[in-house]
Amino acid sequence: MSNLLINGGNKIVGSITAHGAKNSALPLLAATLLCGGQSVLHNCPDLSDVDAAMKILSYLGARCKREGSSVIVDSSNIQKNEIPDELMREMRSSIVFLGAIIGRTGGAVVSSPGGCELGPRPIDLHISSLKQMGVVITEDYGYLRCEAPFGLKGADITLQFPSVGATENIILASVLAKGETIIRNAAKEPEIIDLADFLIGCGAKIRGAGNDTIHINGVNWLGTTEHYVIPDRIEAATFLAAAAATKGKIEVKGVRPEHMRSILSVFKESGCQVTCKKDSIYLENNHELRGVPMIKTLVYPGFPTDAGPPILTMLALAKTPTLFIENIFENRFRYIDELKRLGAKIRTHGNVALIDSAQKFTGANTSATDLRGGAALVVAALAAEGQTKIDNIYHIDRGYEKIERCFEILGADIKRI
Ligand code: UD1
Numbered sequence: 386m387s388n389l390l391i392n393g394g395n396k397i398v399g400s401i402t403a404h405g406a407k408n409s410a411l412p413l414l415a416a417t418l419l420c421g422g423q424s425v426l427h428n429c430p431d432l433s434d435v436d437a438a439m440k441i442l443s444y445l446g447a448r449c450k451r452e453g454s455s456v457i458v459d460s461s462n463i464q465k466n467e468i469p470d471e472l473m474r475e476m477r478s479s480i481v482f483l484g485a486i487i488g489r490t491g492g493a494v495v496s497s498p499g500g501c502e503l504g505p506r507p508i509d510l511h512i513s514s515l516k517q518m519g520v521v522i523t524e525d526y527g528y529l530r531c532e533a534p535f536g537l538k539g540a541d542i543t544l545q546f547p548s549v550g551a552t553e554n555i556i557l558a559s560v561l562a563k564g565e566t567i568i569r570n571a572a573k574e575p576e577i578i579d580l581a582d583f584l585i586g587c588g589a590k591i592r593g594a595g596n597d598t599i600h601i602n603g604v605n606w607l608g609t610t611e612h613y614v615i616p617d618r619i620e621a622a623t624f625l626a627a628a629a630a631t632k633g634k635i636e637v638k639g640v641r642p643e644h645m646r647s648i649l650s651v652f653k654e655s656g657c658q659v660t661c662k663k664d665s666i667y668l669e670n671n672h673e674l675r676g677v678p679m680i681k682t683l684v685y686p687g688f689p690t691d692a693g694p695p696i697l698t699m700l701a702l703a704k705t706p707t708l709f710i711e712n713i714f715e716n717r718f719r720y721i722d723e724l725k726r727l728g729a730k731i732r733t734h735g736n737v738a739l740i741d742s743a744q745k746f747t748g749a750n751t752s753a754t755d756l757r758g759g760a761a762l763v764v765a766a767l768a769a770e771g772q773t774k775i776d777n778i779y780h781i782d783r784g785y786e787k788i789e790r791c792f793e794i795l796g797a798d799i800k801r802i
Contacts, residue, residue: 388776389789392798393748393769396633399795403621403640404430405454405614407784408691409576411478412553413583413614414438415485417458418447419561420587425611429456434783437476441468445486460489467494470527476783480508481550483531484557487520492532497524510551514542518558518566539564539603547572547684552599553580560589562603571599574685575644579615586610618644619691620785623760625668626695627792629657630702630768634669635795642666647688651677651696655703676705676742682712694720694761701729701744702768709738720758723751727765727773748773753780763788767797 405428414435417424429435431451439449439456446464450457466486473479473496486493497508512522512529517540520533539562544551552572557580559566571577573595581594587610590602621640628635629652642649642661652659652668656675660667677700682690690713700707701724711717718733725731726749730741748771753759759781766773775781778801781788789799 386776387778387801388774389763389766389778389781390800390802391763391766391773391775393746393766393771393773395767395796395798396631397624397628397635397767397792397795397797398633400636400638401624401791401794402638403616403624404428404786406430406576406579406617407432407434408549409579409614410435411438411476412481412557412576412580413612414442414456414458415482416557416580416583418442418445418460418463418482418485418489419557419584420460420607420609422461422609423457423459424587424609426456426458426614427611428454428614430614430617430786432782432784432786433779434476434478437472437479440475441472441479441482444468444472463489466490466492468496470496477506478550480511481553481557483511484515484554487515487531487533488537488558488561491536494528494530496528510544510546510548511554514544514551514555515558517542518555518562520558537562539566539601541567541569543569544571546570549574549576552577556580556584556591556599556601559601559603560584560591560607561605564603566601566603568599568601569597571597572684573597575615575618575641583610583612586612615644616640618648619689619757621645621666622648622692623695623764623785624791624795625652625666626699627764627767627795628668629655629670629674630699630764632670633796634667636665636667638665640664640666647686648692648696651680651688655700674700674703676700676703676707676740679708679710681710684713690714690717691757693717694757695764697738697740698724698729698761698764701731701740702746704743706742707740709740711736711738719754720761723754723758723762724765726751727769729765745770747771750774751776753777756780756784760785760788763792767792767799
């Protein structure tokens with residue numbers, strides 16, 4: 386089991402290019418199942434979650450290989466429609482394969498994803514939407530058996546909450562369904578637009594991705610395409626938070642600043658200088674940070690829950706307090722106990738965290754509790770005095786490609802041991 390060893394105190398300075406977005410790559414890999422040939426995803430991050438998705442594709446009969454930052458999937462020959470429990474468990478986002486497998490084969494058997502480190506992870510919206518499209522779903526012995534006896538048919542679906550995963554699953558199930566599907570109160574995240582763009586490139590008929598209402602007209606067959614995965618706005622936010630926390634300066638290249646408006650406004654409010662070009666962000670911080678009176682996580686275009694942990698950590702060093710309200714996941718604050726080992730003064734009550742001002746971090750032995758919480762510990766360790774050891778970094782590897790290499794390039798004293 387490896388750990389990260391970080392000697393804090395170095396300023397994060399320099400230039401780095403963001404990798405492709407994990408949260409786009411996973412549904413895109415699922416989408417390749419719908420294509421009757423070879424699809425290519427460029428800028429596909431090299432992450433353990435992406436490896437897990439590739440294992441699922443291979444298990445189902447697709448031929449899958451990585452060439453540098455591109456992943457090539459040939460799904461001409463899909464033989465199975467069942468994902469075994471051990472593969473489902475490797476990645477909690479594997480539920481996004483459900484819509485694609487049913488779309489391709491007319492049925493699917495997957496184990497129920499159950500809870501995860503962020504709390505219970507219900508899939509009621511996925512299930513009820515698929516049922517509206519003609520899928521009969523039975524649950525036995527922890528497995529969901531799904532079958533569309535009369536084929537998938539379009540439906541007019543209103544989501545009670547604009548779930549990212551449910552919106553993706555409905556899109557994946559509907560592109561080859563009979564007739565029109567309408568998704569109302571759909572998620573508007575950039576990853577939804579990326580998925581639609583890939584599918585449109587393959588011949589799907591989708592209108593309105595990125596808006597509240599998405600229309601999908603089923604087609605009989607999808608071809609293939611080459612697609613560039615959008616940049617990872619959360620990875621970019623983590624680099625920016627580390628630079629701000631260490632009074633450094635950074636240029637993050639290969640990003641889409643328009644995807645990060647709510648994040649960038651927090652950096653600006655905390656006193657950082659932020660300059661955006663079309664595909665890069667420059668951030669510099671020479672002063673004590675200011676706290677932000679209130680940050681609330683919201684669905685896009687609001688402040689993303691995934692950017693909360695690294696940015697909350699940065700704000701723990703500010704000269705005035707911050708009130709942080711988490712509205713998306715109930716167990717998001719587990720990493721805060723680990724941050725306290727470095728000296729953070731943060732009080733939590735339910736979904737609210739009050740971050741006291743003028744803190745200093747001191748190196749400590751810590752353990753990543755989840756993906757973004759692990760990234761928060763890296764940010765804290767980089768800004769801390771002394772040495773920090775972070776274990777359970779497999780959580781971090783799910784969503785950050787070679788994090789130690791990235792921060793080493795930016796001047797950090799960081800090693801994987
Ligand atoms: C995706 C992202 C995750 C991000 C989240 C919110 C991927 C692989 N993961 O997760 O990193 O934090 O969006 O931006 O893209 N919910 C239900 N019933 C459902 C589905 C969801 O109650 O059927 C609830 C969830 O418990 C949660 C909220 O809705 O409280 C948001 O979930 P959702 O938008 O579905 O997130 P994911 O797609 O799981």
